Amino acid sequence: MIMVSERRPNETPSERADRNFGDLLQELRVTQTGVQILFAFLLTLPLQSRFESLDAWERDVYVASLLLSAMATVCLIAPVAYHRAVFSLHKKPLVVRVAARFAIGGLFFLALAICCAVDLVLDLxxxxxxxLVITGGLALVLLATWVIFPLLQRVGDLPEDAAESTPPEDH
Structure with a gap:
């Protein structure tokens, strides 16, 4: 499910696509910072002296976290690469849809990477x-805040006061 905002009065399809792409890029800027910090942290872990003492489970969780962070990084940078590859074809609405899918994929991988990284540190x-209990709770919080709450907002199942601050044209 790709969320694209409603057309504003007197807004052309091209203007809407430009606005949606600008909004998406701003969201990606915020997300990318977190991914970069997590990925950098994970890349330095094997250089720490304590890394050698990790058991098989901890090493597996580390590898999973590193690979998930890499996948999140790939997905969250992909909209820029995709835009560069097709920008001269005048297909901005398609670019917005594809970029939104990459962003959703990146958030999915980021959520899993966060859980794995937190589990590794808490395990130690x-x-x-x-x-595992705390990481399970974190996974539920991520699911609630990144998936359930936005989907409920999208279908209008939230009380008015919870949805009050978000104008209907925003995604």
């Missing part, structure tokens, strides 16, 4: 059982 600090 608090132990495996506690880490």
């Amino acid at each position: 600090v608090l132990g495996r059982g506690t880490a």
Whole structure:
């Protein structure tokens, strides 16, 4: 499900596509910072002396987190590469739809990478059982805030006061 905002009065399809693409790029800028920090952190972990003492589970979680972060990075940068490849074809609405799909994929991989990275650190600090419980709670929070709440907002199942601050033309 790709969320594209409604047309504003007197707005041409080209202007709408430009506005939607600008909004998407701003969202990607915010997301990319978090992905870069997480990815950089994960890239430096094997250089730490304690890394050698990780057990098989911790190494697997580390590898999963690193690969998921890499996938999130790829997906969140892909809209720029895609736009560069097709910008002269005058297909901005298509670029917006494809870029939005890449962004959703990037957020999916980012959520999984965050969970894996948190689980790894908590496993080292608090132990495996506690880490898994807390990470499960984090996964539920991510699911609620990044998926369930926006979908409920989209279908109009939220009380008016929860939706009050978002104008209907925004995505």
